[in-house]
Amino acid sequence: MSGDSFIELDGGVTAPRHFVAGSVFAGIKKTNLSRPDIAFVHSTLPAVGAGVFTTNRVKSAPVRVSQAYLRNEETRTIVANSGNANACTGPIGIEHAKRMAKATARALEVKERSVLVCSTGRIGVPLPIEAMETAIAGGAATLCDDREASRRAAEAIMTSDSFSKECAVELDLDGVKVRIGGIAKGAGMIDPNMATMLSFVTTDAVIDKKLLRQALVDGVDGAFNRITVDGDMSTNDTVLVLANGAAGNAPLKDNTRAFERFQDALNHVLFNLARMIVEDGEGVTRFVTIQVRGAKTREESRQAAESVANSTLAKCSWFGGDPNWGRVMAAIGYSGARIREEMIDIYYDGLIAVQNGTGAPTPAEKLKKIVSARRFTITIDLHMGDADYTVYTTDLSTRYVELNMSE
Secondary structure, rough: OOOOOOOEOHHHHHHOOEEEEEOOOOOOOOOOOOOOEEEEEOOOOOOOOEEEOOOOOOOOOHHHHHHHHOOOOOOEEEEEEEEEEOOHHHHHHHHHHHHHHHHHHHHHOOHHHHEEEEEEEOOOOOOOOOHHHHHHHHHHOOOOOOOHHHHHHHHHHHOOOOOOOOEEEEEEEEEEEEEEEEEEEOOOOEEEEEEEOOEEEEOOOOOOHHHHHHHHHHHHHOOOHOOOOOOOOOOOEEEEEEEEEOOOOOOOOOOHHHHHHHHHHHHHHHHHHHHHHHHOOOOOOEEEEEEEEOOOOOHHHHHHHHHHHEEEEEEEEOOOOOOOOOHHHHHHHHOOOOOOHHHEEEEEEEEEEOOOOOEEOOOOOHHHHHHHHOOOEEEEEEOOOOOOEEEEEEEOHHHHHHHHHOO
């Protein structure tokens, strides 16, 4: 993800032209009563949208409504609340999600089905929809295009996050400046396909709806689908992108250099937002990169990487600063990937810990020093083929348990 073809910007979702953001307080949460809990991202020009959603078979009401509304050709607005997931709420949940869209459409004078809806928070509790409708009615007055508006929107969707997450870039497409910006939330219930997270991305590029979705799917595969904190998959995972064409570039076409540059920049934004989610994982003290190479197939390299990344035993040992490569070997063994135990090599930040399936002569103290650091990489070479895969994960701390003992 080279930055040679683009530059970093401030502003998150308001960095691209003709995008505004805002937030309001509706009193949804029992804590953080001083922080807004409804966010808006809106294009002042007609726009198209694309989305990627949770693969969990239990899907929240806003996921179902947004999936349906994305069939429309025009998408102008995203409204999202924190503090309540509106999941497992039955038919009333669908009604409430639609009422969120309707109230937002009325406030911003757009079509109801051009509004996408997201929620995050506690599962199984109906939304306080009347209070939310009242708050949303005043939402239009909060919308503006400065960087603080993006930050406030990012803060409004936070739950157990400790910091807001934003990223934006500008790239040159045949002499035209194009911008991409995004915000995200997520700290717990993080697992590939996707994580319990929300991410909203905006761009002023001229790109059609079909190609925009293709770009988003590719970008999510290399970003949000490569992260895990605790192995739990949410009911509300959503990544949305809006494109309004305000940059005025020549329409992007597949299999062109211009589209490749756009894809690289989008990947950069998505990856940085995903990385921030892992770094902000609940109770996290270690950021661990798991690289698997030499697998028979890409799918098997993914299986092995995710198995190690989600191993509770391995994650606990990392929290204690213990390399305990035996737990890594065990996770590889039950991953489903084809292996030969006697061919496996394992490295910690380049220092060999396992050679040909057994312990290498590297001093234990050197490995412990690596695992005691904030960041380290475990590289696993299966020596079975040429496929590789990388996953980003964390340790599992006592603080994580404390945070998840109650709501």
